Amino acid sequence: MPERTPEELVTFPKATISRFPLYFRALTEYNHQNIGLVSSEEMAQKVGVTPSQLRKDLSYFGSLGIRGAGYDVAYLLAKIKEILGMDRQRRLGIIGAGRMGMALAGYSGFKQHGLEVLALFDIDRAKWGPVNEQLTVFPLSELAAQREKLGLEIAVLTVPKAEAQKVAELAVEAGFRALWNFAPVRLEVPPEVIVQYEDIVVGVLTLSHHLARKFGT
Amino acid sequence: MPERTPEELVTFPKATISRFPLYFRALTEYNHQNIGLVSSEEMAQKVGVTPSQLRKDLSYFGSLGIRGAGYDVAYLLAKIKEILGMDRQRRLGIIGAGRMGMALAGYSGFKQHGLEVLALFDIDRAKWGPVNEQLTVFPLSELAAQREKLGLEIAVLTVPKAEAQKVAELAVEAGFRALWNFAPVRLEVPPEVIVQYEDIVVGVLTLSHHLARKFGT
DNA sequence: TAGATTGTTAATCGATTAACAATC
DNA sequence: TAGATTGTTAATCGATTAACAATC
Numbered sequence: 299m300p301e302r303t304p305e306e307l308v309t310f311p312k313a314t315i316s317r318f319p320l321y322f323r324a325l326t327e328y329n330h331q332n333i334g335l336v337s338s339e340e341m342a343q344k345v346g347v348t349p350s351q352l353r354k355d356l357s358y359f360g361s362l363g364i365r366g367a368g369y370d371v372a373y374l375l376a377k378i379k380e381i382l383g384m385d386r387q388r389r390l391g392i393i394g395a396g397r398m399g400m401a402l403a404g405y406s407g408f409k410q411h412g413l414e415v416l417a418l419f420d421i422d423r424a425k426w427g428p429v430n431e432q433l434t435v436f437p438l439s440e441l442a443a444q445r446e447k448l449g450l451e452i453a454v455l456t457v458p459k460a461e462a463q464k465v466a467e468l469a470v471e472a473g474f475r476a477l478w479n480f481a482p483v484r485l486e487v488p489p490e491v492i493v494q495y496e497d498i499v500v501g502v503l504t505l506s507h508h509l510a511r512k513f514g515t
Numbered sequence: 516m517p518e519r520t521p522e523e524l525v526t527f528p529k530a531t532i533s534r535f536p537l538y539f540r541a542l543t544e545y546n547h548q549n550i551g552l553v554s555s556e557e558m559a560q561k562v563g564v565t566p567s568q569l570r571k572d573l574s575y576f577g578s579l580g581i582r583g584a585g586y587d588v589a590y591l592l593a594k595i596k597e598i599l600g601m602d603r604q605r606r607l608g609i610i611g612a613g614r615m616g617m618a619l620a621g622y623s624g625f626k627q628h629g630l631e632v633l634a635l636f637d638i639d640r641a642k643w644g645p646v647n648e649q650l651t652v653f654p655l656s657e658l659a660a661q662r663e664k665l666g667l668e669i670a671v672l673t674v675p676k677a678e679a680q681k682v683a684e685l686a687v688e689a690g691f692r693a694l695w696n697f698a699p700v701r702l703e704v705p706p707e708v709i710v711q712y713e714d715i716v717v718g719v720l721t722l723s724h725h726l727a728r729k730f731g732t
Numbered sequence: 733t734a735g736a737t738t739g740t741t742a743a744t745c746g747a748t749t750a751a752c753a754a755t756c
Numbered sequence: 757t758a759g760a761t762t763g764t765t766a767a768t769c770g771a772t773t774a775a776c777a778a779t780c
Contacts, residue, residue, distance in 0.1 A: 310747095311746070311747050311748085312746095312747095313747075313748095314747090315720075315721055315724055316717050316721060318720070318724075319699075319714060319716055319717050319720050320699075320714075323699055337760090337761065337762090338761075338762075339761085344701075345701065346701045348748080348749065348750095349761095350748075350749050350750070350751095351747095351748065351749075353761095353762065353763065353764090354747090354748075354749085354763085354764085356762095356763090357762090357763055357764070361762080361763065362762095362763095363761080363762050363763080364755095364756060364761085364762075365754070365755045365756045365760080365761055365762040365763075366755065366756035366759075366760045366761050366762070367756060367760075367761070367762085368760090368761065368762080369762090380727075381724060381727075382720045382723055382724050382727070383720075383723035383724050383726055383727030384720070384723065386732075388719075388723050388726070390719070397618060397621050397622065397623070398618070398622070400618075401614060401615070401617075401618030404614050405614065405615070405715070406614070407699075407715065407716060408716070411716050411719075411720060412723075413716070413719060413720075413723070451726060451732070452719065452722055452723070452726075454719075475726070475730065476722045476725070476726055478718060478719050478722055482536075482537075482540055482624075484561075484562065484563045492722060492725045492726070492729070494718045494719065494721055494722045495718075496718050497536060497537075498622070498624065499536055499624060499625070499628050499630070500533050500536050501695060501711045501712075501713050502605075502607070502628075502630060502669065502671075502695050502711065503532075503535070503536050503599045503600075503601070503628060503630075504532055504533060504711055505669055505693045505695055505709060505711045506599055506600035506601065506605050506629075506630070506669070507532055507535075507598060507599050507600050508693070508709045509600055509605070509668060509669075509692070509693055509709070510597075510598075510599070510600030512709070513692065515603075515668075527771095528770070528771050528772085529770095529771095530771075530772095531771090554736090554737065554738090555737075555738075556737085565772080565773065565774095566737095567772075567773050567774065567775095568771095568772065568773075570737090570738065570739065570740090571739085571740085571771095571772075571773085573738095573739090574738090574739055574740070578738080578739065579738095579739095580737080580738050580739080581737085581738075581779095581780060582736080582737055582738040582739075582778070582779045582780045583735075583736045583737050583738070583779065583780035584736075584737070584738085584780060585736090585737065585738080586738090
């Protein structure tokens, strides 16, 4: 078995990768407007970061611009797609066909980011069956089989808090290596499994906190 | 008019406030389990932070624990509610009764965090009218009137990207001072208005990036 | 009092920004 | 070549952690 060489992956701030979707969307717009070249100043202003930060963020992934000229929109777009893993379609399976799961399943913004929801899963047999032409709710027991068949890579957990850990384990057993967890609990998973937590109330509670602070209300 | 004294608000990391919802939910659980006293070690372990960080986070808001003993669950819960502005009900109005808006309107997790959706607004007259017993979709033109009548404080923007800026301006005119924006655009608003941005694809694209990196897929 | 655990200080670690040499 | 703008270095700023004095 060939030994893995110690990976010389450049390290970069975690926040860097979370700014890439902003860059991606800005570039998509420039592209639509047939703008071929854009400066860090112009683009930074559009997305609300400093030009320095934009250049630094990009620099972690190589020398992507042209000195004296700016960034080639099409080229940078392709690079960012590669970095975000959007150069190929990412297939999602949603576990938990409740309100949240159904809403995500219908979210139209995924497509332009190379993401597609191919299946839903639920334990409740009343929910099993086709949702529309493209989408079906499968029994949870078919998780492994459908993952394989449909090529699902990311499991989206939209189950009640109390079930989340158990469902995460099922997903891992079924072969998923990436979990996008909407339940407000920390999950225990093997180290090779990547978990991304989503907490929908954080944003609005931050607002609430600011209201309380600023306006004393 | 009494002059505002230069506010001696303690400054703290932005990330601090985003951890408070985690603390809140952990404490709620302890409360349900009739646990009256909890150590930073126990609680930190539960939410997945270091005890040091938990104590530091809390310390920005005063001396909230008991040395040698831990934190009084009920007391800390009350304090955190106060800090997050959850000691009173926060009323939300959702602008844009599309899929995303409707999904949020039906989200059951708001209630326990002191948040409630009291109205939806849309320009499309086909959407006007009652959704269920509690909730109605109003014409966008009634924004100011309903904000006042219902005591709405936070405007949730779930409109298409192209309309977001215009709608933000309408919300500000209607008297909203806090916007929770789901449209992927930076909004230009007066400085006294607080905007919280929500970007649903960031999390899953972060996963996608990790998949690309770790598994080369 | 002895044991425990907080609150806080100082050290470390990480992220952002400013400035400018490199280079198109 | 002159002008422009990147890529990168070093300085600054901010957040986290470790350690321990304070104190229940």
